[in-house]
Amino acid sequence: MTYEAAQLTFETLTPWLVWFIPMLGAILTPLIAKAGDKARNYFAVAVSLLSALLAASMLPAALGGNVIHHQVEWIPALKITAGVLADPIAVLMANIVAWISFLIMVYSIGYMKDETSLTRYWFFMNFFIGNMQLIVLSDNFLQLFFGWEGVGLCSYGLIGFWNRDEEKHWVGTPGHTVWGVPQAYSPTHAGMKAFITTRIGDISFLIGLLILYSVAGTFDFIHLAENKQWASSLAAMGLLIPVGVLIFGGAIGKSAQFPLHEWLPDAMAGPTAVSALIHAATMVKAGVFLMARAGPIFYSAGSGLGVTGFFEAIAWIGAFTAFLAATQAMVAKEVKKVLAYSTVSQIGYMMLGMGVAGLVADFATGYVAGFFHLTSHAIFKAAMFMGAGALIHATETKYMNEMGGLRKSMRITYISMLLAAAGLAGVPLFSGFWSKDAILGATLSVNTPSAVPLTILASATVFITAFYSFRMIGMIFHGEPSHHLEKLEEHGHHIHEAPRVMWLPYAILAVATVAIGLTGPFFEGALHSIAGSSLEKVFELHVEEEGFKLNFVALGISIAGLGVGAFPAYRYYIARTADPSSLVSGGFLAALYRFLENRWYINALYYKVFVYPSVTIGRGLFKVFETGVIDRLSGAAASSSIAVSSVGNWIDVNIIDWFANGTAAAGTVMSRTARRIQSGVTEQYVFIFVIGIIIVILAVLALGSEMN
Amino acid sequence: MLLSLMIFVPIIGAAVAYLLGKVGTKAVKGFTLAVSIITLALSLSVFANILQSGAGANYSFVEGPISWIPAFSGVDYYLGVDGLSAPLVLISALLTVLVVFGSFDLITIRIKEYYALILIFEGAVIGVFSSLNLLLFYVFWELVLIPMFFFIGIWGGPRRKYAAMKFILFTYVGSAVMLLGFLGLYFFTSPSTFNIPDLARMALTGKIPSWLQGLVAIATFAGFGVKLPVVPFHTWLPDAHVEAPAPISVFLAGLMLKMGGYGFLRVNLQILPEISKQYAWVFISFGILTMFYGALVAIVQKDFKRMIALTSINHMGFVLLGGFTGNLYGVSGAIFQMFNHAAAIGLLFMLSGYIHEQAGTRDVTILRGLRFTMPRTATLVILAALAGMGAPAFSSFLSEYMVIVGAISLDPRYAIVVLVPGLTAGYFMWVIRRTVMSQPKEEVHHHDMNRFSALTLSLYLIPLILLLIFPSLLLNVVDPLSRSLIAALGGA
Incomplete structure (x- = not known):
């Protein structure tokens, strides 16, 4: 074991505090609220800042490849411990969560300004941050599960935040039905839908976890990676792949992957800041993070036991979901829905990366690619969501066709969204370009027959992503202002830029997208060494000593896909030299449009x-x-x-x-x-009943004693 | 001496409380509270002592055996507690204090009789858990029925007579048959004895033949099964709960059901080990049936309290399942589950009482917007529901999943029972969404519970949080016992 079994020092205390402080802050929120609304709001933001600073203080050690591991007794009778495992990959994740959370908390001050019940809002937001960090920093599956359920609860509470269910907070197009099923949902309905759908995944996760524990006798990541006996025991029972897939089931639910993906688009009924934090940047990544923990364990313990089937499953689910959700983003009408489908799709990419990790020669290749994409996506998607929230506030509509021509009146938002969309679409020299390229490259080097179909799905998604990203930018910011906006102007409502407390957070993230993009190869190399040291020190996997490498086939595919996808988007929505509605007025494209708009009929x-x-x-x-x-x-x-x-x-x-x-x-x-x-x-019956039993028992007793 | 004090101080105190009725109701309440707090302090010291010495596997604070009916050998006054009974004695004393608090607001008639019966009930329940002689155990077991019969029959709801009658018939028949089993044990073992430690030793050395074990197991199944309750012997329970006043439901679910679980672990595992091992699958099947049935039937209930009663049945199924897995996770989990269940379900029942009191109904299809009309109650309902559904926010999560791990260790297919907490969470969330989170009807205006009640009700959550973070406080007492039980069963 290469980590240091540490005493409780400031260094080992920090990971505990990173998740504990936001939870404590959440619980204190109702008390602070008594001192006034302002005090409460700033308190909540300060708590998230404190947690973020603590997370940042762990960075130097992590970049140096150090692993901080601290355990305390929890259930000694069952040899279950509680602990924190701040290995480089967890510290990186913790910082992504902490800093994006902090920015979104700042943004919330502006975005939620006119709302009531904000105590509940701040409570859930900080409670969410604490639980998310608990997932990230846990050193065992059981403790991770606590955070896992905690974030689910916050998600449920926040999707249904507007629990008065006013019409304006509904998600979906009113009146749109498929087979008689309404496609518009109230916030509380959406919350319940999310809860139940993810619960199915959670039950799967738990079953897998408990079977794993009953065989291995531990929940501890390090123990599981060290003593590999459990894998062969499970394999002998024919349960190794099933247990892996059951645990993956939890990730499928939480990260909204097919077939449990339908809750996320409707989760957009929550406040946009919530969508940005929970349903784009952090919570939905918990599933990917779970695979970042479980993947290496299964890979190292199950090598030679046919564990590749497990990774095949992850890769296929990821690739298919990436494609499925991206197609729906092409036709979405609401700006948040585009982003939601896009999130599902991009998480599919990350899952693909985690899956192919186990299918290529060097585990780190896919693993690093998946994690790189997680990082870049968290940043640009949070920026886009916050931008979308600013747009919805300014234009009083969530439909993109009721926006239009906003590039002048909301310049900062326009530039930020454009930069972030370039990241999403994978424009060269933006963050998403490198990370997507890494995933494609890893997929290409898969050494099973799945390589070709997986690559095709992933490449098709590149082109679709480029299309819907620029379609969204075009519909919102280019062309002429819509009828709706003109009417607003007539009523004296002038469209203007969001206040600084709102635009600053997403502008920062947009700049970060560019910064990561410009330093892409270097960043990927650093990530490779960070993830590599986690894999080597915690999971005892061998990592090849190479960082960034450009895969020219992948590069060609992604640039071609970008061009093919961006061109029609440019023509129809940005330059507006052709009318997109003519495309879907009949024939095959119209049928396809309906199919996609109706969510492949899955919902x-x-x-x-x-x-x-x-x-x-x-x-x-x-x-x-x-x-x-x-x-x-x-x-x-x-x-x-x-x-x-x-x-x-x-x-x-x-x-x-x-x-x-x-x-x-x-x-x-x-x-x-x-x-x-x-x-x-x-009484008579009872009496007879009792007497009857007495007789029977006496009779048997008598017989029994003779037999004796 | 300590155990006798804990049994007889409340029972004698009951007479005093009754007589204090002449002084005034305040005196009765104050006195009852004082007695119950003293008993709690005693039980805490007993528990702490066992925790500290790590002697959970053996009986501590043993009194006797003192010959009780000299004409018969082995009929002794014999008390003691170990890692199985100490937690149950502690929760009995704790719940009594909380029930006394909870009764201040909710019980308004026949005060002196009520509080006297509370104390009798407490003494008798502690007697059940600390008796080391089966006949003594039986006497306390029956003594528990008497106050409960009156609680339901006098302070109950509109159909109280029916419920009380049904309750007494069921449990009485069950315990009569159970007594037969005890008598069988007495007459067919030599030397004849009712003493549990002696019987357990005889079982270990193979002196209790398996045919006898089988018969006794059938007979005691009637007694313990009705109490736990095992489906299909459960129908008295929802009726009793619906009619009983809220604090009494706390006793009923929190303590009386535990007597059934305790009996299964104490008598079946210790005295009838062969049958418990060979036919474990029968008990496990009943446990799983009880869990699923309780959860499924709870879903369609309209009466909040009836729903909780059925949830309670599903929780107790865990005890049966865990106990008969015969491994450490299962057995420790079952005992842990009994403790957690008492606190969690107790709070839920108390809340149903407050809701009924303030809103005039417990019908979940009518109740609306409790979050706005009764914010304190609503907050507690959400927290209690989290405890009731085994969410990882309270220690009930640990115990439920310990039991499930125990079952999975026997056979991975038992993983199916993970669905039970899933179902429970589903219907609790559904009910909360409809009653707590919804919009109130305009005209409704309820009073919320007062601060004092909210505070005393929060006390139920303290052990649940404490044991989530420090489960060893309980498990270090339980664990040695579980290990010795399992060793006696011949398991790992």
Whole structure:
């Protein structure tokens, strides 16, 4: 073991504080709120700044390749410890989370200025940061799971933040239905949808985790990586790949990957600052981070046991999701929906990177690529979301076709969004260019038959991404102002730039996108050594000593894809030399448009297959049993008051009670039972029942003693 | 001496409390509170002593055996606590204090009788958990029924007579059959004895034949199964809960159900090890059935309290499942779960009482916007629901998943029970969304609970948070016992 088993010093205390301080801050928020709204707001932001500074203080050691690991006893009876593992990759992630969070907290001061119930908002935001850092800095799966559930709770609470469900906060196009399924959702509905969908993933995660623990006897990442016996035990039971895939199931839910991706687009019903923080930059990356932890463990422990199947699964899910979501972003009408689909798609890329890590010669290749893309995406996507929030505030609409021509009136937002979109689209010398290129390069070097289809999916996504990125920029900022905006002007509402407290955070992130882009190869090299030292020191994987390498095939694909995608976007939406609506007026493209707009029919299918039937069945049972059977059986309306609506209850009331009350005739009515008790009939039955049991037991005892 | 004090101080105190009725209701309440706090202090010292000495595997504070009915050998007054009973004695004393607090607002009639019965109940429950003689155990077991019958029958809701009758019939039949099992043990072992430690030793040395173990297991299943309750012997429970006043529901779910769990662990695992090992799958199946049934039926309930009652059934299924896994995770988890369940479900029942009191209904289809109308209650409801659903915010998470790990260690297919906390979380969130987070109807105006009540109710959460962060406070007491139980079962 190469880490130092450390005493509690400032160095080892810091990782604890990074997640504990925001949680404490969250709990104190209601108390501080008594001192006034301003004090509360600044307190909340200060807490996130403190946590970020502490995270930053861990950076020098991490860049030097040091691993800080500190453990305390938690459940000694079961040899379960609690601990923090601040290896380079975790410290990097912690800083991404902390600093983006801090900027978004600052932005929130402006963005949430006119809202009420802000105590709840700040509580959840800081509680979220704390739990996210808990995920990042945990040294074992169990503790990670605490944070995992914590961020889920915050996500649920914040999606449904506007729980009065006013029309303006709904997500989706009102009136749009697919197969009769409405496609517009209220914030509380969206929150519930997110909760239930991610819960499915969580249950999968837990099952995998508990099976892993029951075999390995530990949740500890380092122990799991060191003692590889568990992998062969699991493999012998035929459970190695299933357990891996079950754990991956958690990542699928949290990171909104196919088939559990449908919650994220509707999560856009939450405040935009929340979308930026939780549903773009950080929480949805938790799944990728989980794979950054579980991947190396499974890779090193399962080598030679056919563990590549696990990585194939990750890579395929990632690549397919990247493609699936990107296509939907092409036709989205709401600016936040474009960004949401784009987020799902880009996380698919990261998953692809984590998957191909296990399919190429050097694990670090895909791993670093995935992590690089996580970093660049977190930065440019947070910037775009915050910009979108500023736009929605300024224009009082979330539909892109109701914006238009804003490049002059909102210059800073325009430039920031443009830079960030260039990062997203993968324009050379922007951050996304390098990271996407790294993923494509890694995918190309996959040594299984999946290499070609995975590359095709990933390349197709490059071109689509370029298209929707510039479509969005064009629709919002170019062309003439829309009818809606003109009307606003007429009413004396002048479109103007967002206040500085809002634009500064996203301008900073846009600049960061450029900075990372300009230093791309150097940045990737540094990341390679950071991730490499994590892999070598924590997971004992061998890493090849090479940093950045440009893959020219990947480079060609991404530049070609960019050109092919950006050109039509430029023509239709920026230069506006052709009318995009003519494209979809008929024929194949119109059908395709409908298919994409209807979310590949997956959302409607889920409602038809899972949501509605359960409600219908419930109602049907209620109708048949409660009103049809029970009322008739009892004959007395009063007696039906205790009958409740399900089969279970029906059995309860009609069968089990019937047994319970002795051998009273079928169709026993409760009110009559009560009378029977008083008239002594039931006592007789009970008496006979007891005597019967006594006789049976005595008889068997007698026989038994003879046998003895 | 300490254990006898904890049993008889409350029981004798009951008479005093009743007589104090002449002085005034304040005196009755104050006295009852004082007695229950003294008992809590005693039980804390007992628990702390065992924690410190690490002697959870053995009986501590042993009294006796003192011959009780000299004509029969082995009928002794015999008390002691170990790692299984010490946590249960502690939670009994703790819940009694909290129930006394909770009754101040909610109980308004026949004060002196009520508080006297509370103290009798406390003494009897502690007697159940600390008896080392099966006959003594049985006497306390039956003594518990009497106050509970009156609690439901006198202070209950509109259908209290029916519920009380059903309650007494079920539990009485169950315990009568259980007694037969005890008698069987007594007469077919030599030397005849009711003393649990002696019987456990005989079981270890193979002196209790397996046919006898089997019969006793069937008989005690009736007694413990009705109490726990195991589906399908559970139907008395929702009725009893719906009618019982909220503080009594705390006793019912928090302590009485534990008697069933305690019986399974104490009698089945220690005295009937062969059957418990060979037919573990039967008990485990009943446990899983109970968990799923409780969770599924809870989903469609409209009455908040009935829903909690069924949740409580599903939680107790964990105890049965964990106990019979025969491994450390399962057995320790089951005991841990009993402790956590008592606190979590107790709070939920108290809250249902406050909601009923203030809003006039517990119907989740009618209740709206508690977040606005009753903010203190609403906050507590959310926290208690998190504890009830096994969210990783309270120690109930640890115990539920310890049990599940125990089951998975037996067979990975048992992983299916992870769905149970999933279901529980689902219906709790659904109910919270409808009742707490929704918009209130314009005309509704409720009073919230007062600060004092909110404070006393928060006390339920303290052990749950404390044990999440420091589970060893409990597990270091439980763990040695679990290990010795498992060793006796011949497991790892």
